[in-house]
Amino acid sequence: MRIYDQLLQFPLFQGMSHDDLEIVAGHTRLGFTKVGAGKPVQMTGDACSQLYFLINGVIKIETFSEDRQYSVVEQMSAPYILQQEAIFGYFQRYTHDFTALTDANFITIDKEEVVRLAEEFLVFRLNLMNLYATQTQKLLGLPWRRCPQSLRERVVRFFVLHCVYPAGPKSFHILMTRLAEELNDSRLNVSRALNMLQGEGLLELHRGRIEIPQLERLLM
Amino acid sequence: MRIYDQLLQFPLFQGMSHDDLEIVAGHTRLGFTKVGAGKPVQMTGDACSQLYFLINGVIKIETFSEDRQYSVVEQMSAPYILQQEAIFGYFQRYTHDFTALTDANFITIDKEEVVRLAEEFLVFRLNLMNLYATQTQKLLGLPWRRCPQSLRERVVRFFVLHCVYPAGPKSFHILMTRLAEELNDSRLNVSRALNMLQGEGLLELHRGRIEIPQLERLLM
Numbered sequence: 254m255r256i257y258d259q260l261l262q263f264p265l266f267q268g269m270s271h272d273d274l275e276i277v278a279g280h281t282r283l284g285f286t287k288v289g290a291g292k293p294v295q296m297t298g299d300a301c302s303q304l305y306f307l308i309n310g311v312i313k314i315e316t317f318s319e320d321r322q323y324s325v326v327e328q329m330s331a332p333y334i335l336q337q338e339a340i341f342g343y344f345q346r347y348t349h350d351f352t353a354l355t356d357a358n359f360i361t362i363d364k365e366e367v368v369r370l371a372e373e374f375l376v377f378r379l380n381l382m383n384l385y386a387t388q389t390q391k392l393l394g395l396p397w398r399r400c401p402q403s404l405r406e407r408v409v410r411f412f413v414l415h416c417v418y419p420a421g422p423k424s425f426h427i428l429m430t431r432l433a434e435e436l437n438d439s440r441l442n443v444s445r446a447l448n449m450l451q452g453e454g455l456l457e458l459h460r461g462r463i464e465i466p467q468l469e470r471l472l473m
Numbered sequence: 474m475r476i477y478d479q480l481l482q483f484p485l486f487q488g489m490s491h492d493d494l495e496i497v498a499g500h501t502r503l504g505f506t507k508v509g510a511g512k513p514v515q516m517t518g519d520a521c522s523q524l525y526f527l528i529n530g531v532i533k534i535e536t537f538s539e540d541r542q543y544s545v546v547e548q549m550s551a552p553y554i555l556q557q558e559a560i561f562g563y564f565q566r567y568t569h570d571f572t573a574l575t576d577a578n579f580i581t582i583d584k585e586e587v588v589r590l591a592e593e594f595l596v597f598r599l600n601l602m603n604l605y606a607t608q609t610q611k612l613l614g615l616p617w618r619r620c621p622q623s624l625r626e627r628v629v630r631f632f633v634l635h636c637v638y639p640a641g642p643k644s645f646h647i648l649m650t651r652l653a654e655e656l657n658d659s660r661l662n663v664s665r666a667l668n669m670l671q672g673e674g675l676l677e678l679h680r681g682r683i684e685i686p687q688l689e690r691l692l693m
Contacts, residue, residue, distance in 0.1 A: 397635070
């Protein structure tokens with residue numbers, strides 16, 4: 254696949270003309286990185302000074318709660334950009350652990366090149382602002398939505414709010430007591446709700462771990 | 474106050490050189506709008522096609538829950554920009570009611586001019602992306618913070634999550650049963666927690682309304 258076809262897979266470049274993408278591909282300092290299966294890509298706390306575009310392969314994303322008492326593991330396939338909001342703003346560090354699950358290929362673009370692309374290409378500039386603004390709008394709207402009417406819905410909302418992407422397989426490494434505390438409910442009630450979901454084949458309960466084969470099925 | 478001094482009050486223009494700000498003030502199509510006390514500025518659902526910079530006066534911001542069953546009223550003084558994230562993204566409409574409390578003066582800048590400023594001025598471009606990214610980073614971090622250990626803290630977190638700005642006077646128009654539902658706790662417990670806060674002079678309870686004189690005092 255030619256480079257501009259690879260870039261076109263990403264919303265950041267969508268809507269750019271063939272000619273503009275040729276210029277981007279030809280005149281932007283692009284890095285090409287390969288990470289072997291099982292190897293780390295970026296870890297929580299690492300400085301983010303480049304955009305990482307996953308163009309091939311599958312990665313694992315693990316996120317830890319602030320007190321490190323629970324974590325969530327997700328999988329993501331190409332095309333995917335690692336935390337595009339981390340390259341600007343007050344906290345320019347990754348807040349997830351990214352590990353290659355298969356051999357993974359990345360195109361990287363330095364921050365200064367991203368800033369320059371935003372200067373030179375109107376469409377890129379609009380794409381960047383629109384992506385950021387959309388993410389903010391979605392997050393700002395959450396507290397105003399109708400609150401869940403049942404514990405089952407509260408459990409599902411907890412899962413969704415703790416995922417980078419609202420579909421695919423997820424592993425929650427969390428104790429039931431902690432989940433109960435987060436939901437302001439009793440451990441017994443939470444256990445019942447989880448067992449109900451397990452009975453419907455929507456998740457599997459293990460010791461200190463909840464496996465969700467497809468998060469999107471919980472939302473139906 | 475000269476125009477570039479007025480613009481300099483806003484983070485969006487901070488760090489720009491005197492010369493650049495002269496150019497912005499001289500070459501940007503700026504609108505000047507005055508809204509009389511008591512009059513609406515922008516309402517929920519209105520299209521956002523300009524940035525509104527409040528340069529003088531005090532406005533009221535009212536936000537409604539999605540089901541319109543409760544609302545929150547805040548006050549904001551100049552300098553303040555009305556929902557700078559609403560000018561880009563997937564939902565380019567206001568999600569609050571903005572009303573002038575005193576006579577209020579605004580500078581307005583059309584979206585196309587904002588996009589052009591982001592092209593021409595590196596500092597403006599970086600400011601815009603940094604503001605957006607910071608807002609996203611803060612919101613993305615919320616679910617991962619240690620959950621409140623007491624009902625009192627849950628109540629306070631509810632208040633803070635439903636405010637545009639985490640300080641100043643706020644009125645919550647909400648029934649105690651709804652607040653209890655949102656917090657997954659009993660009406661009686663919520664009533665006790667609120668009465669405790671009232672006893673400490675941190676808020677006042679009225680029928681269907683909670684008055685908070687200074688939100689920041691709840692956070693101490």
